[in-house]
Amino acid sequence: MSTSSHGTNADRAPSPAVDRALTVLEQLVASDEELTLTALAKVTEIPLATCASIVYTLERRGYAVRRVVGRSHFWRPTLRLYGLASQLVRKIDLSSVARAELRALADELGMPVHIGVLDGASVVYVAKAATPGFIQFDTYTGKVSPFNLTALGRAIAAYLPADDLDRLMPQLAAGRGPRARATGRRAFRALLEDVRATGYATEDEEEQADISCVAAPFFGADGQVAGAVGVTGFARDLDGEKRDVAVAGVRRLGAEISSRLGCPAAALPGATTVS
Structure with a gap:
C-alpha cells in the first residue's frame, strides 16, 4: 500500500x-x-x-x-x-455561508431560521430558511427591527464593545407585545448579562403577540460579534423540549458560522466574554 x-x-x-x-x-x-x-x-x-x-x-x-x-x-x-481583506469579505456571503445548516435546522423544527446583522440601532434580516405551509411568519430578507426587541439584536448587543453599546442605549424601543419589558437601560444591561451567561438570547411576545424567538451570536475573524442566527416560532410551539432543541441549534450554527468566518475559537461564548 x-x-x-x-x-x-x-x-x-x-x-x-x-x-x-x-x-x-x-x-x-x-x-x-x-x-x-x-x-x-x-x-x-x-x-x-x-x-x-x-x-x-x-x-x-x-x-x-x-x-x-x-x-x-x-x-x-x-x-x-485592506484590499486583500475587502476581496475576501466580498466572497463571504452571509446568506450562503451556512445555507445547508439553516435549512436543516428549519426542517427539524418546522420553524424559520434567520441570520441578522446590526445596522445602526436596527437588526436587518439578511438570510432566511423558510418552512413550507400556508402560515408564514412576517420575517423576510431585508426586514428591519429595533435591535433591543429581537433575540437576534440582543444576541449581537450582548457582545458589542462597551463604547458601541453605549451609543445604542439611548435608542431603546418600546415593545408592543403583551409581554413587553421595561425599556430602561439598567434592565436591558441586566438582560444582556443573562445572554452572555448562557450564550443565547430570547424574546417572548415582546415585539409581537404570540411570537417568540431564540438566537445566538456569531463572530468574525477579528473576534468581534458580526451577527446572529435565530429561530422564530409561535410562543406555544417554541417551548419546552422544542425550545431546548432550538437553543442548541442556534448555538451550534453560531459556532459554525464563526468558524467559517475565521473567528478564533477563544472568541466564542464560553471561551471569552466581550465587555
Whole structure:
C-alpha cells in the first residue's frame, strides 16, 4: 500500500520563516504608532537581521512603508492589507455561508431560521430558511427591527464593545407585545448579562403577540460579534423540549458560522466574554 509523499496536514512541519513574517505583520498592524526596526525586533522577539529582511520584503511587496527621520527608519503597514481583506469579505456571503445548516435546522423544527446583522440601532434580516405551509411568519430578507426587541439584536448587543453599546442605549424601543419589558437601560444591561451567561438570547411576545424567538451570536475573524442566527416560532410551539432543541441549534450554527468566518475559537461564548 503506497503512501503520499506529501503526508497529512498533521505530518507537515510549520514554517518558522512564515511564522515570523506573520508575527511582524501582525505587530505592525496592531501598533498604534510607527515602529523602528529595533523596536519591532524587540517586541516580536525576532533577531534584528531577520526582522530587517522581513520588513524590507513587506516593503517591496507593498505591505509596509517606512518614514526616514535622520538615521531612524519608522515602519507602518499599508492599506494593501485592506484590499486583500475587502476581496475576501466580498466572497463571504452571509446568506450562503451556512445555507445547508439553516435549512436543516428549519426542517427539524418546522420553524424559520434567520441570520441578522446590526445596522445602526436596527437588526436587518439578511438570510432566511423558510418552512413550507400556508402560515408564514412576517420575517423576510431585508426586514428591519429595533435591535433591543429581537433575540437576534440582543444576541449581537450582548457582545458589542462597551463604547458601541453605549451609543445604542439611548435608542431603546418600546415593545408592543403583551409581554413587553421595561425599556430602561439598567434592565436591558441586566438582560444582556443573562445572554452572555448562557450564550443565547430570547424574546417572548415582546415585539409581537404570540411570537417568540431564540438566537445566538456569531463572530468574525477579528473576534468581534458580526451577527446572529435565530429561530422564530409561535410562543406555544417554541417551548419546552422544542425550545431546548432550538437553543442548541442556534448555538451550534453560531459556532459554525464563526468558524467559517475565521473567528478564533477563544472568541466564542464560553471561551471569552466581550465587555
